[in-house]
Structure formats: structure tokens, C-alpha cells
Amino acid sequence: MTTHSGIRLPKPTRNDKRVYVRQHWLLYVMLALPITYYIVFHYIPMGGIVIAFKNYSIFRGIWKSPWVGMENFSKLFAIAEFSNAIKNTLVLNVLNLVFGFPAPIILALMLNELSGRHFKKIAQTVLYLPHFLSWVIIGGLVTTLFATQTGIINRGLASMGISPVPWLTESRNWVVMYVFVSVWQSIGWGAIIYLSAITSVGEDLYEAARIDGCSRFQMTYKITLPSIRPTIVIMLILKIGSMMSIGFEQPQMLKNPMVNDSGDVISTFIYRYGLENGKYSISTAAGLIQSVINFALVITANAVSNRISDEGIW
Amino acid sequence: MAKGRQSLVDRGFEVLVTIIVTIIALTCILPILNIFSLSLSSARAVNSNEVTFLPVDFTLDAYESVFTNGALLRSMWYTIKATLLYVSISMFMTILCAYPLSHRDLVGRKPLWVFVLFTMYFAGGMIPSYLLVNDLGLINTMWSLVLPGMVSTYNMILMRTFFSSIPAEMKEAAYIDGANDADILWRVVLPLSKAMLATIALFYAVSRWNAVTDGMLYISEPSKYILQVRLKNIILSAAGLNELMSEGANVGLTIQPLQIRSAALVFSLLPVLVVYPFLQKYFVRGVMIGAVKG
Numbered sequence: 001m002t003t004h005s006g007i008r009l010p011k012p013t014r015n016d017k018r019v020y021v022r023q024h025w026l027l028y029v030m031l032a033l034p035i036t037y038y039i040v041f042h043y044i045p046m047g048g049i050v051i052a053f054k055n056y057s058i059f060r061g062i063w064k065s066p067w068v069g070m071e072n073f074s075k076l077f078a079i080a081e082f083s084n085a086i087k088n089t090l091v092l093n094v095l096n097l098v099f100g101f102p103a104p105i106i107l108a109l110m111l112n113e114l115s116g117r118h119f120k121k122i123a124q125t126v127l128y129l130p131h132f133l134s135w136v137i138i139g140g141l142v143t144t145l146f147a148t149q150t151g152i153i154n155r156g157l158a159s160m161g162i163s164p165v166p167w168l169t170e171s172r173n174w175v176v177m178y179v180f181v182s183v184w185q186s187i188g189w190g191a192i193i194y195l196s197a198i199t200s201v202g203e204d205l206y207e208a209a210r211i212d213g214c215s216r217f218q219m220t221y222k223i224t225l226p227s228i229r230p231t232i233v234i235m236l237i238l239k240i241g242s243m244m245s246i247g248f249e250q251p252q253m254l255k256n257p258m259v260n261d262s263g264d265v266i267s268t269f270i271y272r273y274g275l276e277n278g279k280y281s282i283s284t285a286a287g288l289i290q291s292v293i294n295f296a297l298v299i300t301a302n303a304v305s306n307r308i309s310d311e312g313i314w
Numbered sequence: 315m316a317k318g319r320q321s322l323v324d325r326g327f328e329v330l331v332t333i334i335v336t337i338i339a340l341t342c343i344l345p346i347l348n349i350f351s352l353s354l355s356s357a358r359a360v361n362s363n364e365v366t367f368l369p370v371d372f373t374l375d376a377y378e379s380v381f382t383n384g385a386l387l388r389s390m391w392y393t394i395k396a397t398l399l400y401v402s403i404s405m406f407m408t409i410l411c412a413y414p415l416s417h418r419d420l421v422g423r424k425p426l427w428v429f430v431l432f433t434m435y436f437a438g439g440m441i442p443s444y445l446l447v448n449d450l451g452l453i454n455t456m457w458s459l460v461l462p463g464m465v466s467t468y469n470m471i472l473m474r475t476f477f478s479s480i481p482a483e484m485k486e487a488a489y490i491d492g493a494n495d496a497d498i499l500w501r502v503v504l505p506l507s508k509a510m511l512a513t514i515a516l517f518y519a520v521s522r523w524n525a526v527t528d529g530m531l532y533i534s535e536p537s538k539y540i541l542q543v544r545l546k547n548i549i550l551s552a553a554g555l556n557e558l559m560s561e562g563a564n565v566g567l568t569i570q571p572l573q574i575r576s577a578a579l580v581f582s583l584l585p586v587l588v589v590y591p592f593l594q595k596y597f598v599r600g601v602m603i604g605a606v607k608g
Contacts, residue, residue: 027420031414031426034407048445051441111335126339126342132520137579196602249525
């Protein structure tokens with residue numbers, strides 16, 4: 001890491017370091033608690049991954065359970081539900097990328113075009129709201145609104161003479177709903193970062209374009225959009241880096257037994273297999289596979305981002 | 315090109331954009347309005363599918379049964395306590411972590427930084443975390459909801475970014491006056507960071523309030539269910555719903571499942587809805603700090 005001013009200071013000698021530590025020992029005292037936290041609640045569970053290579057039993061504990069090598073992994077891949085969960089994780093994430101990634105960018109560009117200050121403020125407040133609702137609440141809202149018989153959506157369709165649609169109980173529809181809800185939940189909050197990038201676009205560019213007789217749509221398309229490209233690239237790379245993981249809460253709260261074949265993802269598989277059925281070792285192996293692929297994706301994504309834009313994530 | 319025509323195109327463009335934004339905004343409000351109306355309408359109106367965005371035959375029956383049951387109220391109180399405990403401990407720990415790491419010249423900063431950052435990209439996962447919490451004897455205690463997520467690395471980075479933006483001269487001046495690092499943190503840095511601290515505290519509060527996974531994993535005693543878990547049981551399981559229904563029936567109310575579910579949803583939604591508009595600007599500020607790059 002270089003200093004922000006770009007000036008390279010002479011390398012501190014060993015003696016300088018000792019003086020620094022003696023002068024600022026309190027900083028190290030402060031760090032003691034957080035570092036302990038990281039060890040206990042992050043690094044010890046990482047060590048706990050060894051049970052993926054053991055036949056874990058609660059009575060013997062982690063250390064005394066027997067080693068079984070890669071047996072859990074071969075068992076895991078023999079489970080049809082697991083391959084299904086991997087497939088679903090990828091399908092839902094790719095769809096989320098395709099629809100969920102451009103949505104906040106488009107929204108930010110639209111919000112930028114609004115000239116009424118009050119309307120813009122109110123719209124933003126309302127649009128950020130879904131981000132603050134828990135997935136339980138969102139799940140409750142969705143299952144109520146889109147219920148096949150009683151939901152307001154189908155009743156609205158019925159009044160137009162359209163027969164009820166099984167929004168949430170038919171696999172294909174459920175996937176569409178899942179993606180729709182993801183976009184809905186994240187579009188407003190996701191737009192903030194692009195809005196802040198837009199505010200740093202120089203006014204003189206627009207002024208010049210105005211003199212040249214550009215319409216506002218042309219300005220949006222030819223000035224604003226290219227100006228926020230670096231932000232877009234970084235956000236895209238971050239998103240690709242998380243292709244293999246889906247949080248547990250969203251699928252768990254939106255799915256129902258009728259759509260298990262397309263709603264079961266890796267995280268829900270781990271929960272069901274590990275905690276509901278007590279198969280700790282096999283589901284830890286599933287978690288490890290997910291973590292390793294994720295980690296590789298993030299590292300690659302960051303390397304790519306560093307090459308393209310000089311703006312790596314770290 | 316005539317100026318009048320161009321501005322007409324522009325105006326048309328803005329009208330179109332306004333309409334689209336309005337529609338998206340309505341999709342955020344109308345669902346809540348629908349649930350609100352369902353919870354306040356009579357069983358008959360709900361049953362005959364008459365309710366849209368306004369209550370029909372206004373009644374508080376559904377809320378009466380939610381409150382006589384008391385389980386949701388108890389869960390809310392438990393969640394409030396857990397949230398307060400979580401926010402105070404998290405803030406304390408996050409400050410202790412972020413402040414030393416905000417010193418550019420800190421000896422050992424790079425390895426410490428890697429040590430902390432690595433946890434954002436690699437984790438033990440659900441099962442090893444569960445086994446740890448179990449081994450520590452935290453199952454069915456409030457600590458299981460507080461300790462495992464004490465420091466959010468993301469929030470810590472936000473805080474560190476802000477701390478390192480405070481001019482070094484201010485700290486040096488105090489240092490020359492004989493203050494030590496703890497004094498400087500307490501008397502110089504924290505007072506300058508009040509708005510940012512409020513933002514991070516809110517991030518922590520919201521994440522605790524909305525989280526459901528750890529409540530499902532670590533708490534199995536119904537008397538200690540957090541609000542979101544209780545709500546999930548009412549929404550997703552027939553058993554949770556039946557309990558509330560029979561409570562209502564006991565006091566002579568005729569209630570539809572839909573009414574109860576809606577009332578439970580509104581009950582859980584209301585605290586967020588009430589405070590959110592006032593706190594929104596703090597949240598947005600947090601995203602802005604993050605955008606500067608951590």
C-alpha cells in the first residue's frame with residue numbers, strides 16, 4: 001500500500017519500529033480484544049472445517065472423531081440433491097446478474113434526470129425502503145400478495161378475465177419471482193453508489209453538450225454513462241466474485257415445498273442436511289466446496305479489476 | 315434545430331422517467347398498504363377477497379389476538395434487548411479494531427490487515443460455526459446472537475476509512491501535549507466522528523433486528539425466540555399460525571389466517587417503518603464513506 005500523497009518514505013529501521021511500539025503500545029492493547037474475537041469466531045471455525053475429512057460424532061468431538069479422507073466428498077457428489085443445489089445456485093445467480101446488475105444503474109440514471117427536488121427525495125426514500133426489510137417480512141409480503149387464490153395480484157388479473165397464475169408454487173414461475181424480488185429489494189439501495197459517482201461528473205461536459213444541441217437522453221447516454229464506467233466495472237467484478245454463494249435467508253424465506261427442485265441452493269442444502277438431519281461432516285464438506293470456489297473467484301476478480309482499472313478491491 | 319422542439323423532447327423524456335420511477339416506487343408502497351388493510355379488515359371482508367388498499371369493515375380483531383397471545387410482544391422485547399446489547403458491544407469492539415489500524419505507520423499493520431480481511435473472503439461456514447457456539451455453551455443464550463458477529467469487517471473498514479481521513483496534525487498536536495493514544499481516541503477522534511459512529515451503530519442495529527439465521531440455529535427455546543423467528547413460524551408454519559388462531563378463538567374472535575399473518579407482519583414492520591424516514595440520511599452517508607474506497 002502506498003501513501004496517498006505518493007511520497008515514498010525511507011524504510012523504517014528495526015530500531016524505529018521498536019521505538020514506535022514502545023510509544024504507541026496502547027494501540028496494540030486496543031487491538032488485543034478484536035484480534036481475539038477474530039481468532040475465536042473466525043479462525044477456529046475455519047479449523048473446524050477438518051470435520052469435512054472426518055466422520056464427526058458429537059460424542060467424540062472434533063479431535064477424536066476418526067479421519068475418513070475424501071469419503072465425505074464422494075458421498076456428497078452421490079447425493080442428487082447436492083448437484084441440484086449447485087445447479088440452482090448458479091442459475092439463480094446468473095439470472096440475478098443479468099437482471100439485477102443493470103437495474104440500479106438504470107435507476108440511478110433516471111433519478112439523475114428528475115428535476116423536481118421534492119419528488120426525487122421522496123422517491124429515493126421510498127426506493128431504499130425494501131433494503132431495510134428483513135427477508136422474513138419480504139417473504140411474508142410476497143406469499144400474501146402472490147398467493148394463487150387469495151393474493152391481490154391474481155385477483156387483479158381475474159378482474160381482467162385472466163385465470164389465476166401459480167406464481168410461487170410452479171418451479172419456473174418461482175425462479176422468475178425470485179429474481180424479480182431480488183431486483184426489487186436491491187435496486188434502490190444499489191443505485192446510491194452510482195448516484196454518488198454521477199455527482200462527480202463535471203458540469204462543464206454537460207454545458208458543452210448543451211451548446212452542441214444534445215438532448216437530455218443523449219447526454220445521459222453519451223456523458224453520464226461513460227463517466228461512471230469505472231464504478232460499473234468494479235461493481236460488476238464484485239458481483240461475479242460472489243457467483244457461487246447465495247445467502248441463506250432469501251431462498252429459505254421465499255421457497256416452499258412445491259418448488260424444492262429449483263429453490264434449493266447450497267446454503268439451504270447445508271442447513272437441511274447438517275442441522276436438520278445432523279449430517280455434520282457431509283454438509284461441512286459442501287460448505288468447504290462453496291468457500292473454496294468463492295475464494296478463487298474473488299481472487300481472480302480482484303486480479304482482473306487491478307489489471308483493468310487500477311482499482312482493485314484491496 | 316429549433317430550440318422549442320428540443321426542449322419538448324427533453325420534457326417528454328422527463329415525464330417518461332418520472333412515470334417509470336413512480337411505478338417502481340409504488341411497488342414498494344402498495345404491498346405494505348395491502349397487508350396493512352388486510353390486517354385491519356373484518357374476517358368476512360378478507361374471506362370474500364374484497365380488500366385491496368383500504369381496510370373494509372374496519373376492525374382490530376387480528377391485533378387483539380396478536381396481543382392476547384403475547385408471544386410476539388415477548389419476542390419483540392427480547393429482540394430489543396439483544397439489539398441494544400449487540401450494538402453497544404459491536405461499537406466498542408469495532409472502534410478498538412478500526413482506530414489502531416487507521417494509523418498508516420502502525421508497525422505490523424499489513425499482516426494485521428490481511429489477517430482481518432481474509433475473514434471476509436473465507437469462512438468456516440454454517441456447521442463449524444454452529445459447533446463452536448455449541449462447544450462454548452452459548453446455545454439458547456442471548457450471547458449466541460451477540461458474540462459471533464461482534465465485529466462486521468465491512469463496518470470496521472468503513473470506520474477505519476473515516477478515522478484515517480481525520481487530519482494527522484490534530485492528533486499530533488494532542489500527542490505533543492502529552493496525551494496518549496487512548497486520550498486522543500477518546501477526546502479528539504471520537505468527538506469528530508459522531509455522525510459516522512451513528513451511521514455504523516444503525517448498520518449494526520438493522521442487521522441484528524433483521525437477521526433470522528442465527529436465531530434459527532442457536533435458539534431453540536420458544537421463550538427466547540427473536541422476533542424474526544417468531545414471525546417466520548407464524549408465516550411459514552401452520553403450527554405457529556394455529557396457536558394464534560386458537561388464542562383468538564378463545565376470546566371469541568372469528569379470524570381468518572390471512573388477517574393474523576398480516577397483523578403479525580405489520581406488527582414486525584412498524585418499528586422499522588416508523589424510524590426509517592428519520593434515519594435514512596445516516597444510512598446513505600455510510601454508503602458514501604464506503605464509496606470513497608476502503
